[in-house]
Amino acid sequence: EIVLTQSPGTLSLSPGERATLSCRASQSVSSSYLAWYQQKPGQAPRLLIYGASSRATGIPDRFSGSGSGTDFTLTISRLEPEDFAVYYCQQYGSSRSAWTFGQGTKVEIK
Amino acid sequence: QVTLRESGPALVKPTQTLTLTCTFSGFSLITSGMCVSWIRQPPGKALEWLALIDWDDDKYYSTSLKTRLTISKDTSKNQVVLTMTNMDPVDTATYYCARTDPYSSSWSFDYWGQGTLVTVSS
Numbered sequence: 001e002i003v004l005t006q007s008p009g010t011l012s013l014s015p016g017e018r019a020t021l022s023c024r025a026s027q028s029v030s031s032s033y034l035a036w037y038q039q040k041p042g043q044a045p046r047l048l049i050y051g052a053s054s055r056a057t058g059i060p061d062r063f064s065g066s067g068s069g070t071d072f073t074l075t076i077s078r079l080e081p082e083d084f085a086v087y088y089c090q091q092y093g094s095s096r097s098a099w100t101f102g103q104g105t106k107v108e109i110k
Numbered sequence: 111q112v113t114l115r116e117s118g119p120a121l122v123k124p125t126q127t128l129t130l131t132c133t134f135s136g137f138s139l140i141t142s143g144m145c146v147s148w149i150r151q152p153p154g155k156a157l158e159w160l161a162l163i164d165w166d167d168d169k170y171y172s173t174s175l176k177t178r179l180t181i182s183k184d185t186s187k188n189q190v191v192l193t194m195t196n197m198d199p200v201d202t203a204t205y206y207c208a209r210t211d212p213y214s215s216s217w218s219f220d221y222w223g224q225g226t227l228v229t230v231s232s
Binding site: 032035043044045046047051054056098099100 | 147156157158159162173206215216217218219220221222223224225
């Protein structure tokens with residue numbers, strides 16, 4: 001099973017700043033199968049990015065994804081107040097018993 | 111408009127079997143490629159994928175929980191059911207159902223229910 005490790009655990013930033021979140025896989029992941037989610041307190045996760053770099057429907061262009069192999073990045077170009085949340089990466093392994101999530105990165109207001 | 115909604119007991123006792131139902135609309139599980147998963151999240155912790163069922167009635171389970179899980183579907187009712195046996199307090203979590211449409215968003219989860227909190231306690 002592929003393990004996803006996200007860093008940092010917490011990111012303290014101010015509105016308007018750039019956020020860079022990392023997701024590292026224990027084995028190579030197909031870029032087609034790497035996604036990012038945003039979760040706010042008391043809410044279900046929301047899909048932001050799929051296929052490592054494709055924005056989901058309705059997601060603002062300040063969110064972007066990149067990476068390949070074992071290293072992936074979610075970038076928020078300029079933080080808006082509503083972007084302070086927990087972010088998870090997720091991968092799908094071709095064995096079809098291997099959807100796994102990272103442990104999350106919390107983006108908090110500095 | 112795609113929606114999913116989870117339903118089931120809020121409280122179960124240790125050793126009991128949990129049965130959760132996901133009722134969805136806006137898509138059909140007879141459409142080629144469509145899948146529905148169950149995912150859980152213990153309080154304050156990360157997400158954990160549990161099981162997936164696809165349009166062809168193929169079923170996939172988390173390796174660590176495989177012996178305790180059963181997923182099924184009723185396409186006439188637009189429902190997916192998850193049963194988890196031998197519940198333990200460590201299974202206390204919010205349980206979500208979520209859709210996968212590999213043709214539009216690869217193997218990610220593009221729509222989620224609001225979740226249902228299940229507490230395991232005697």
